[in-house]
Amino acid sequence: MADQSISPGEGGGIEGAIIRTIFLLLLSASGSILALDFREEISRAWDEGGEQVTRVVIQPPSRTDQERPYFPKAMPVISGAESPRMPGLAEKPTPEMIANRMxxxxxxxxxxxxxxxxxxxxxxxxxxxxxxxxxSAKTIWLLSPGGSVPDAISMGRSVRKRRLDTMVANGGYCASSCPLAFAGGVQRLAGKHALIGVHQVSAIAKGTESWGDGISAAQQISARCVEYLVSMGVDPESWIKGMQTPKERLYIFRSEELQALKITTGLAKT
Structure with missing residues (x-):
């Protein structure tokens, strides 16, 4: 799962090491606990009836209330907003499309x-x-509950290498690792009612690895995420918000936060 190299001009080298150190210090100071899950626990959590493949209506985030349940298979939409129209589809996307492989x-x-x-x-x-x-693509519209962090980062780097833009439509959903792919856009636009959110990284224990090994792996993944976001021009505080949010929850960014943290470069007209 090796990433492509990051040149010094894109946040690598000394700058990347500094960012990593600062991030880990902030993470430690905040008291955030990185999740460590065994494979069976992850499979069970994702397959239980509570994670149904359906459309879920949620309330928009406010300044004092920004956490919402994380739906790895459902399609959340803000109350009063319609499901998004997506390029290349004759009809609106279904929850089944969200739950399946991208x-x-x-x-x-x-x-x-x-x-x-x-x-x-x-x-x-x-x-x-x-x-x-x-x-012939110029703008990638994302509608995803996330998933594999290395793949999301690779997607984001492909987007940036090809000088493409990214979009989360009005009423769209980009969660967990999806914002990493979104960050690759040269221009990053989001609709007024777009749901963009992050949460803690989970590490899967393998074989004889200890809990300490799993936590170390999660820390390394988190550092890579921050280093990558910095290379894309995104404020690393955005990922700290995620590290403070349990994996079964989602920190939803308000529109003004998306702009302030440079997650987006503008507001979509559609």
């Missing part, structure tokens, strides 16, 4: 959709799409 669709005028879970191998699927059916 698929890609080419629309008109260079707009393309990336809809579904980011799973191991999704970054390779994305590259194939951009090399073939999506070679």
């Amino acid at each position: 698929s890609f669709y080419l629309g008109s005028n260079g707009d393309a959709s990336a809809i579904g879970r980011i799973e191991p191998g999704s970054a390779a699927d994305f590259e194939k799409f951009l090399d073939h059916d999506g070679r």
Whole structure:
């Protein structure tokens, strides 16, 4: 799961090491606890009836109330907002599309959709799409509950390398690792009622690894995420918000936060 290298001009080298150190110090000071889950626990949590494949109506975040339940399979929408229209689809996306492995669709005028879970191998699927059916794409519209962090970062780097823009539509949903892919856009736009949120990184224990090994792995992943976000021009405080939020919850950014933390570069007109 090796990432592409980051040049010094993109936040790597000494700057990256400094950012990593600052982040880990802030993380330690905040008292955030990184989640460590065993594979069976993750599978059970994701397959239980509580994570139904459905449309879920939630209230928009406010300054004093920004956490919402995390839905890895459902499609949340803000009360009063409609499900988003996505390029390349004749109809509105369904919850089943959100719950399945990410698929890609080419629309008109260079707009393309990336809809579904980011799973191991999704970054390779994305590259194939951009090399073939999506070679005329200029803006990637994301609708995803997230998933694989390494794949999300790889997708974001592909977006930046190709000088593409990213979009989360009005009423759209980009959660967990999805904002990492979104951060790759040269221009990053979001609709007024877009739901963009983050939470803690989870590490899966393997074989004889100890809990300490798992926590160390989660810390390393978090540091890579921050280093990557800095290289994309995003304020690292955005990921600290995630590290302070339990994995079963989601910290939803308000519109003004998205701009202040440079997660977005502007507000979408649609």
